[in-house]
Amino acid sequence: MKKKGEIFMSNTKSGFVHLHVHGEYSLLDGMSKIPDLVKKIKDSGMTACALTDHGVMNGVVDFYNECQKQGIKPILGCECYEAPESRLDKNSHAGEERYHHLILLVKNETGYKNLCHLVSRSNIDGFYYKPRIDFELLEQYHEGLICLSACLAGRVPREILRGISCGDMEPAKKAILRYRELFGDDYYLEIQNHGIREEQIVANELVRFSDELGIKLVCTNDCHYTNSEDKEAHEYLLCLQTKKTLDSPDRLVYEGDYSVKTEEEMRQLFPSLPQAFDNTLEVADKCNFDFKFGDYRMPKVVIPKEYGNDYFRYLEDESWKGWEKRYPVGNRERETAKKDLEYELGIVKQMGFAEYFLDTRKTIRWSREHGILVGPGRGSAAGSRMCYCLGITDIDPIPYNLLFERFLNPERISMPDIDVDYNYSYKDDVIAFEAESNGWDHFAKIRTFTAMNAKGIVRDIARVAGYPVSVGDKIAGLIPKDPKMTLDKAWDSNPDLQNFINSDPGYQKLWKIAKRLEGTKKAASTHACGHIPTPVPCEDLFPVSVDPETGYLVCQYNMTDAEHLGNLKKDLLMLRNLTIIDTAQKSVKEKYGVEIPLWTEEILNDKEALKLISSGDTNGVFQLESEGMKGFMKKLQPTCFEDIIAGVALYRPGPMEYIDDYIRGKHDPGSIKYLTPELESILSSTYGVIVYQEQVMQIVQKLAGFSMGRADLIRKAMGKKKQDIMDQEAPRFIYGDKELKIDGCVNRGIPEETAKQIWEQMVDFAKYAFNKSHAAAYAAIAMQTAYLKAHYALEFAAGLLTSVMDKTDKLAVYIAEYRKNGIRILPPDINLCHEDFTVVGDSIYYGLAALKNVGKEAIGKVIDERKTNGQYVSFYDLVKRNPEIDKKMLEALTKTGALDFTGYTRHTLMISGVEYLSAQKRASKKQIEGQLSLMDLFGSSSDMTDTLSELPEYSEEELLFYEKEGAGVYISKHPIDVYAEVLSKNPVKYSSYLYADEETGDIPAKEKEEVSVAGIIRSYKVIYTKNNEPMVFLDVEDSIGVTKVVVFHSLYELINEKIREDRPVFIRGKVSIRKEEASLIADSVFFLDEPNYRIWIRFDNIREFRNNESVLEKISSWNRGMSLVSVLLNDKRITMALKIHMSSDQKAINELKEAFGEMNVLVRETQYL
DSSP states (O other): OOOTTOOOTTTSOOSOOBOOBOBTTSTTTOOBOHHHHHHHHHHTTOOEEEEOOBSOOTTHHHHHHHHHHHTOEEEEEEEEEEOSSOTTOOSSOOGGGGOEEEEEEEOSHHHHHHHHHHHHHHHHTOOBSBOEEOHHHHHHHOTTEEEEOOSTTBHHHHHHHHHHHHTOOHHHHHHHHHHHHHHGGGEEEEEOOSSOHHHHHHHHHHHHHHHHHTOOEEEOOOBOBSSGGGHHHHHHHHHHHHTOOTTOTTOOOOOSOOBOOOHHHHHHHSTTOHHHHHHHHHHHHHOOOOOOTTOOBOOOOOOOGGGTTOHHHHHHHHHHHHHHHHSOTTOTTHHHHHHHHHHHHHHHHHHTOHHHHHHHHHHHHHHHHTTOOBOSOOGGGGGOHHHHHHTSOOSOSTTTTOOGGGTOOTTSOOOOOOOEEEEGGGHHHHHHHHHHHHOGGGEEEEEEEEEOOHHHHHHHHHHHTTOOHHHHHHHHHTSOOOTTOOHHHHHHHOHHHHHHHHTOHHHHHHHHHHHHHTTOEEEEEEEEEEEEEOSSOGGGTSOEEEOTTTOOEEESSOHHHHHHTTBOOEEEEEEHHHHHHHHHHHHHHHHHOOOOOSSOHHHHTOHHHHHHHHHTOOTTSTTOOSHHHHHHHHHHOOOSHHHHHHHHHHSSTTGGGGHHHHHHHHHOGGGOOOSSGGGHHHHGGGTTOOOBHHHHHHHHHHHHOOOHHHHHHHHHHHHTTOHHHHHHHHHHHHHOBTTTTBOOTGGGTOOHHHHHHHHHHHHHHHTTOBOHHHHHHHHHHHHHHHHHHHHOHHHHHHHHHHHTTTOHHHHHHHHHHHHHTTOEEEOOOTTTOOSSOEEETTEEEOOGGGSTTSOHHHHHHHHHHHHHHOOOOSHHHHHHHOTTOOHHHHHHHHHTTTTGGGSOOHHHIIIIIHHHHHHHHHHHHHHHHTOOOHHHHTTOOGGGOSOOOOOOOOOHHHHHHHHHHHHSSOSSOOGGGGGHHHHHTSOOOOGGGGSOOTTTOOOSSOTTOEEEEEEEEEEEEEEEOTTSOEEEEEEEEOSSOEEEEEEOHHHHHHHTTTOOTTOEEEEEEEEEEETTEEEEEEEEEEETTSOOEEEEEEESSHHHHHHHHHHHHHHHHHSOOSEEEEEEETTTTEEEEEEEEEOOSHHHHHHHHHHHOGGGEEEEEOSOO
16 A cells, blocks of 8 residues: 555656646636546546646545555646736736736645745736736746746747747747746646647747747647546536537637546647656656645634643633632532543543633634624533533533533544534624634635536536527426436336437436536635634635635635645534524513523523413424424423423434334333343433433443543544444444453353344434534524514514515515414604614604615614614614715615604605705715805705705605515515405415525425416406417515416406406416415416406206316306305205306396206305405
C-alpha cells in the first residue's frame, strides 16, 4: 500500500501529464466529475494530473482526496484571470480584454499558501466581471508556484497574435521575459492544438521563443470534459451557462476536442516536440504538496491576563464557578455532578480543545447579554455537564441520563461539534458579532454546491434542445418526487416514463444527454449556518470569495473539506421558535409583570401544557405541529417531559414503526417485557423500547462491561451499518475479551441465547435510534412553546406571527386561522405598535416591521424617536422628526392604516402626503447644499405649507386592495368575508392547502381530491384548445393566497358571460398536481354576488326515482346550467343531493313539471352549494 507522498513520476515512468484541466467546479463550463476524471487518468496509464479550474480553487481538496484514493499524484492549480494592468482598474478595456488567462500550479506548501492569497485577492479587491489578479500580486505571491502561459486567452498568446497582425513581436517577447524574470525556471510556454488556426500560429512562435530565450515548452489539452463522446453533452452545458439554445446563432462553441486525451492521442497532436512531453513530467516532479488533515486550528480567544495562554486553566475555573451556581449546596445531584465534571475536564484537557469551548461560550454569553434568546442546546453537547456548567447548554443532563461520551469519546479524538440555536430575528446581529470579534479577515462563511438533479436536468436539457416547456414538464412529471431520485431509478420504476421517452428519437437523445449531465455541479451558494473563525487571516489557510449580499468572506471549500483541513466549523443556527418564545415572554412581562423562566423542571412538566399537547392543539408548538405528530400525541396522552423527549425521537422515518409499542407500554405497563432484568433500569423510561442511541451505549456497558468510549464506537457502527465492526464486537458483547478487559454478558450471568437476542435487537433498533441529548433539548423548546400557548394564548399568537414576519404565505395562514378563531388582528398604528406583533387588550396589533418597504432598522428608528420624545401629534410632526421616512415607507404606513391617527383619509396621504414629503426632502437637500432662498428660510414657499389638500376616502374595495399591497396580507378583513354566512354552510379549503411546503416540498392536497375553494377572481385568461374551443384559467384569491383554477370548455360555456375580475366565487373541483404545483380543475362555479338556486323534485320512493333517473338526466342535458338538483323521497322522508347541474329558467322548470308533475317540482334560492 502506497504511503502518502509516494506517488511520483520518477518511480513509475509515464510519458505525459495533463497540466490544464477543468473539472465540474468550473461551474457550467467544466463537465468532468472528479472521480470520473481521476479514473480516466489512471486508466490511461498516467500517474499524475493537475486541476486548474477557472478563477477558483473550489475543488482542489475533493480532487486531492480522489487522487490519493486512486493512486494518482495530485497537482493543485488554478487558471487565474489576470487584469491587463492593475486589478484595481475596473473601468477600462472591453469584452475579453478585461482579463487574460494564466495557469498557476502549486509546488509546495509555500506555493499553496500563495495561490490561496492570489485567488482570495482576486475576489476581494480584483473582481471585475471575473476575479482578477495582476502583476503586483504575482510579484508578492509567486514563490512556490509554477506558471504556464495558458491558452489563446493568455496574455502572451494574445500579444503574439497582435504581433503577427502588426509585424511587431517585441511586446510578446517583453511579456514572456517579464514572467520568466519573476518565475525563473518555473515559467513554461504552453502550446495547444485543438485544430484552431490561431493555435498553430501561436504554437509556432512559442517554439521559436523557446529556442531563442531558453524557456521550456509544455503541451496541454484544455480539458473541459472527460471523454471525446462527452462533447455533445458539453455543448448543452455551455448553453445552460449562457442561457442559449442549440439553434442560437451566437451560442458559445468550443472548436475541437477538449477531452482528457491519452498520451498517444496527445503525441499525435505534437509529433515533433517530444521535449514538450518530457517537460510535463518535469513540472509534475516539481509539484509535491500534501494537505495536512486533522491539524486543528483554534480561533484566538481573549481570556483574563492572569491566565496568560493557559486556556484550559481558565476553562476549568469557569466550569467550577458554574458548578457552584448550577448545583448549589443542598442540590441532590451536587456530588454526582462534581465527579462527572472532574472526569469531563480531564478528557477535554487530554484532547486540547479548551479554546473551542471558550469560543463557543463567547458568542452565547454576548447574545444573552444583548437580550438575544439562545436555545437550551442542540445535538450531543446537551449530554455534557461541563457545557451545562459553562452555560453553553441549559438542560441538566443528569436527570435524563444524557451521556458525555456521546459528545466526546475519550477513545477517539475528534473535534467537538456544538450547534447553537439563536433567536431568528437577530440572525444578522449574531453573525456581525462573530465577524467583529474575530476580525473581518479572520471569519468566513462556507461555500455549498448544488448539483443537477433528475427533474431539473430534464427540464434544462429540453429547453436547450428547443422543445416547448411542456415537454420538459411532462418528463419531469413522470419522475417520482424524491430528493434522492435519479434518472436511472425513475426509469426502472415508471413504465410510463419509458414509453414516453421511447415514443420519439428526440426524447431518447434528450434523456441520454440528461443522464450524462445529471449530478454535475451546477451552482455555488453560501451555507446558511456554517462559519469558520480562524487564528490567522483566512486567506493564509484557504482561498476565499466574497459574499455579495453581506460582504463577508466565504471559504471556497465545502463544509466537509474545510473541516477535514482542521478548520473550526461553527454553526450559528437561527430558530424561529425562539422568536416566538422571546416575543411572547417579553409581552407577558410588559403586560403582567411576570418573568417566565426558561426550561425549568416545572415548565417541562407543566400539566396544562401537556394537556394541550394531548388534545392535538399544537399549531406553532415546536416539533409537534405536523398532522402526524398531533395524532401521535393524541394517542400517547403524554404525562411527563420524558414522553415528549421520546415523541421527538420516535416521530421520524424508521423509529415510527415502534410508536405503537411505546404507546402500548405506557398505557399497559403489564405488556412490557425485558429479555433480562438488567435492561429495566435502562429501558423503563421508554416502556421497554430502545429509542435512544444512549440506551444502546448503556446496554453494552452495563450488560457486557464495555467502556463508554468503546460503547460509543459500537453505537456509531450500528447506526452506520458497519458490518465488519459489528462482526468483531458481537462475540465480545456475548463472551467477552480478556485482552480488552471486557467481561461479556455470559460471564456476567446472562444466558448466551438471551445475549444473542439482545445484540440482534440492538442492531435492529440502533439503525434508527436517535440522539437523546438532541431530543431532550428540542423537547424543552417544545414544552416552553406549549406552556406559553396553554397559559398566554394571545402573547403566544403574537410571538408566532412575529416569527414568520418575513414569510408572507405563512403569515397569511396564521392570521386567517386566528381571525377564524375569534382573535382580532388590528391594523398597525405608528403611535401604539412596535416592530413585532403586539398584544393590546384582547387584540393583537400588526407588527410594523412586517410591512412591505419599511425596513426593520428604519422603522426601529421611528419607534425609538416616539419612545424618546413622545407620540406623534400630526402627520407633519411624524415627517419632520424622522428624516429616514421615504416615499415607499410613507406609502406602506398609509396603505395599512398606520397613519389613520392623523385624521386624514388614506387617499389624502397617498397623494398630498407624498407630495409634502417630497417637498420636505427637497428643502432639506437645499439646506445641506446652502441653496435655500429667502422664501424657503421664512417658510413662504408654497410647497412647505403644513396643510394637505384633502381627498375623499377610497372605496372599501380599494382600501382592502392597498392594505394587501402594503402588508402583503389582508389585515382587517378580506373581500370574501362579506359572504361568511354562505361559506359557513359550505366548508372550503384555504389556497394554502394546494401549496407545497417550502421545507419538505409536500402538498397537503392529493391528486384528484375533491376540494372547494372561495375567493375573488383577481385575473383570468381565456385560451383556445387544439379543437379551437375556449377555456379559461382563473386566479382566485382568498385571505391567504391564490388558487389556480382551470375551467374547461363545457363548463366555461355556461359561465363565460359572468366571468369578470373582482367577482366573488365558490368553486368545487378536483386537484391536479403538475410540475410539483397544484391547481383545481373546476366541476362547478357559483357566483356569490348573485342568487343561487336549487331545484327540488319529489318522488314516492327510491324505485320511482331510479325508473325516472334517465329522464331527469336527459332533461338536464337539454337545459345546461349551474342550479343544483335534489330529490325528496316521500316514503323515507329523506333528501338526496344529486351530482347534476342544470338551468333553473322557466323553460327547464316547465319540462321538469311536465315529466314529473306540477306539484312535484319546486325552485328555491339556496346558500348550500
